[in-house]
Amino acid sequence: MKATLHWVPPAHAVEAEVRLYDRLSAVENPGAGDADFLTQMNPASLEVITRAKLEPSLAEALPGSRFQLERLGYFCADADGTSAAPVFNRTVSLKDSWSRVTHEG
Helix, strand or coil: CCCCCCCCCHHHCEEEEEEEECCCECCCCCCCCCCCHHHHECCCCEEEEEEEEECHHHHHCCCCCEEEECCCEEEEECCCCCCCCCEEEEEEECCCHHHHHHHHC
């Protein structure tokens, strides 16, 4: 499989909001037994990056359009966005094998 990387100088990039979603629950089986699932919520289930620098052409992405952003995952253009203020939601994370290599060595 071939891939093309785009390095965008910040002066030419479009600023966008990027929403990084993670697991909603901090435990494997929320609400199991007598546990209150609301106390088991993952406080880091949403990280919002408000000034992400993206390829300028992404400002014209239609809602529902999908893209892979380098090393972060796959993203979908959100209907909340506009060409002046695009918004992208992460739909799938990429495995970070590099992190494992650098922390295991």
